[in-house]
Each structure stands twice: as C-alpha cells, then as structure tokens.
Amino acid sequence: YIFQEGQYLSSATALNWLDRKSSTNSLGLNPTDNKKYDDSRAPIYLQTIEEQDFMTQDGNNLKLSGIVIGLAMNTQDSYQKVQYGATYTQDIVKADMIAHGKTIAAEVIKRYRAMKSVGKDVPIVVAMYAQAKNDSLSGGSFYAWAQSKSGDSLGTWNDINDATVVLPMQDGTTYAKAVATETNKSFVKFQDNIEGFFPNLSSVTAQAAFNGSTVKGMNVTVTTQFYSATEIQSFANYISQVAPNYLPTNVPVQIRVQTSTGLQALIVQQKNEKTYTVNIIGSY
Incomplete structure (x- = not known):
C-alpha cells in the first residue's frame, strides 16, 4: 500500500463535525449545549478527527483501497461560564466516553459512505483514542477499533489495552x-x-x-x-x-x-x- 494523507475530509467539514450540533450546524457530532455548568453539563466528547488513506497502484493511477479514521475522545473537557472568565474542567465518565464514541463512529462511517469518491466497498477502520487530561504527564492511548468492510455498518469493536x-x-x-x-x-x-x-x-x-x-x-x-x-x-x-x-x-x-x-x-x-x-x- 501507498500511504497518503487524508484527502476526503476537508478542514471546513471537519470543523463542522467537531462542533456542537445546533440550529446553525446540523453536522455537529458533539451534543447540543444544554447551558448547564455542573455535572449535568453536556461536555465536548469528540476532540479530533484524523483521516489516513491507503492506496494501491492501478495502471498509471492510484486507487483508494482503505481508510483509517482516528477519533480522539476527551476524558476531560474545559469550559468557561462567561466569555474571558475562569476556566473550569469537567471529568468525563469512561463509560459515557465509550458510548458516545461508538455513536459518533457509526455516524462518521455513514457520512464517509455518502462521499462519492469513497464508495460503499472501501474498507474503513475506525480507531478510538482517549485524550489524556490536561494535567497529565503522560499521553493518551488508543482503546478500541472496529472495521466497516462495506456499507454503513461497523463490525465488532475490539478493545486495545494500551496505556x-x-x-x-x-x-x-x-x-x-x-x-x-x-x-x-x-x-x-x-x-x-x-x-x-x-x-x-x-x-x-x-x-x-x-x-x-x-x-x-x-x-x-x-x-x-x-x-x-x-x-x-x-x-x-x-x-x-x-x-x-x-x-x-x-x-x-x-x-x-x-x-x-x-x-x-x-x-x-x-x-x-x-x-x-x-x-x-x-x-x-
């Protein structure tokens, strides 16, 4: 395979996906802001999207033969109650992070399959990554992956026990x-x-x-x-x-x-x- 930096998700689209869902952005993958500032606040779960493409030689051209999508999930979200005010942190329960990550991954697969240049049968692997907390001295780690061989469905989730x-x-x-x-x-x-x-x-x-x-x-x-x-x-x-x-x-x-x-x-x-x-x- 020939590795190629992601070509199918534009920066403008990625920013829309990373935003909260709202009346002005129906593509946001993060939950709508519920305007709360305690443990019931709806945090930002998805922090980063990365696409990597894997190509094979097809005559004089390159053919898309596989995609890896990395989804980095927050374990802690930072926010301000008022603009330019103090910064607060909200820890995200691991089970909630995993559950929202699976939901987001399924939606991302659907959106990629809708791209004409990707199609229905190109294998897509989704790799889930847990971001470290802001005060952590160590980095985050991958915690699960799944593959969509064709169509909109994702296969079985496989745990990654890295730290x-x-x-x-x-x-x-x-x-x-x-x-x-x-x-x-x-x-x-x-x-x-x-x-x-x-x-x-x-x-x-x-x-x-x-x-x-x-x-x-x-x-x-x-x-x-x-x-x-x-x-x-x-x-x-x-x-x-x-x-x-x-x-x-x-x-x-x-x-x-x-x-x-x-x-x-x-x-x-x-x-x-x-x-x-x-x-x-x-x-x-």
Missing part, C-alpha cells in the same frame, strides 16, 4: 500500580545509579508504553546542567553501559540527554536488541 505510564510513578496512578510496579522499581534503580555518577542532574523521567502488563517501549529524558563535550560523551557512554541492567531489553528505548540549550545526546536501543547506540548531537 502510557510516567516513571518514577507518583501516588494515585492506579493503572501503573497494577501493571508497572516492577518496571518502576528498576527505573528508580537506574535513576539512582546515573544520579550517583553525575550528581548535578536536574531530573530523570520516563514514559513507558504498556500493552496490558507488558512494556512495549520507553522514552527517557535526562536533564542536566553541564555543557562540556567531554562530560557529555563520558556521561552518554556510561548511560549506554548501565541502561541494559535496569531498563527493558528487546523493546525500543530512547534516552534523551538535554540541557537548557537543547538536546545533547540521543542513546537508542532498537527493537529486539540489548545494546545501545550513542549519538552526540550538541554543538559546543
């Missing part, structure tokens, strides 16, 4: 406590080790991607204050030597060493490997 956990873990991360405890313990040992080697580090944090209880990858950020090229080289080499003792192996791991002036070193372990490649990036 991103920030390390070292903080109190209150219930998902992390269930699946990431051992990973967190090892990361804290890694943190202690390199902080002992270079005590003037500002912070060592990571985002670990999980599928169920299995870690699938990790991005580590090491923020430091020194600038010497020799120190950076020595520190990066040291990290590459000790990281396999503490961080997951056989999965992609990226360690960024940065200062206030920018990225200084990138230390990378590829999938199915247990060793790291050191790249010195900063200019001195």
Whole structure:
C-alpha cells in the first residue's frame, strides 16, 4: 500500500463535525449545549478527527483501497461560564466516553459512505483514542477499533489495552500500580545509579508504553546542567553501559540527554536488541 494523507475530509467539514450540533450546524457530532455548568453539563466528547488513506497502484493511477479514521475522545473537557472568565474542567465518565464514541463512529462511517469518491466497498477502520487530561504527564492511548468492510455498518469493536505510564510513578496512578510496579522499581534503580555518577542532574523521567502488563517501549529524558563535550560523551557512554541492567531489553528505548540549550545526546536501543547506540548531537 501507498500511504497518503487524508484527502476526503476537508478542514471546513471537519470543523463542522467537531462542533456542537445546533440550529446553525446540523453536522455537529458533539451534543447540543444544554447551558448547564455542573455535572449535568453536556461536555465536548469528540476532540479530533484524523483521516489516513491507503492506496494501491492501478495502471498509471492510484486507487483508494482503505481508510483509517482516528477519533480522539476527551476524558476531560474545559469550559468557561462567561466569555474571558475562569476556566473550569469537567471529568468525563469512561463509560459515557465509550458510548458516545461508538455513536459518533457509526455516524462518521455513514457520512464517509455518502462521499462519492469513497464508495460503499472501501474498507474503513475506525480507531478510538482517549485524550489524556490536561494535567497529565503522560499521553493518551488508543482503546478500541472496529472495521466497516462495506456499507454503513461497523463490525465488532475490539478493545486495545494500551496505556502510557510516567516513571518514577507518583501516588494515585492506579493503572501503573497494577501493571508497572516492577518496571518502576528498576527505573528508580537506574535513576539512582546515573544520579550517583553525575550528581548535578536536574531530573530523570520516563514514559513507558504498556500493552496490558507488558512494556512495549520507553522514552527517557535526562536533564542536566553541564555543557562540556567531554562530560557529555563520558556521561552518554556510561548511560549506554548501565541502561541494559535496569531498563527493558528487546523493546525500543530512547534516552534523551538535554540541557537548557537543547538536546545533547540521543542513546537508542532498537527493537529486539540489548545494546545501545550513542549519538552526540550538541554543538559546543
């Protein structure tokens, strides 16, 4: 397949779909504003739409052979009671998010099928994504997908048990406590080790991607204050030597060493490997 950025949903149409349904916008996929400002308020559920097209060669032309539509759903909605007033947040119950997401996905499929350039038989996959809350240090995650093989109907929904956990873990991360405890313990040992080697580090944090209880990858950020090229080289080499003792192996791991002036070193372990490649990036 040949990947192509979305060509069938215009930006103007997308904005209409992302808006609330109202007397002036019948295409809005979010609920009509009920003018309430408590837990009974109708929140904005759908935050983002993304289209990706997959083409195949047809003589000298490209033929549309599949579409993936990403629908990002809010887990928390922000709003103002009066224009330019204070900003409030409204948490969205997970079950409500999922239910509204299914309804929205079904309507999106109908609208795509009505596009002459898409037709009735092009496979369309809908991927549902849960946005992280505004104060979250980790990103959101995909939580379900379904496929429409033809016509307006969507097939069975398939759950995706993915999550991103920030390390070292903080109190209150219930998902992390269930699946990431051992990973967190090892990361804290890694943190202690390199902080002992270079005590003037500002912070060592990571985002670990999980599928169920299995870690699938990790991005580590090491923020430091020194600038010497020799120190950076020595520190990066040291990290590459000790990281396999503490961080997951056989999965992609990226360690960024940065200062206030920018990225200084990138230390990378590829999938199915247990060793790291050191790249010195900063200019001195």
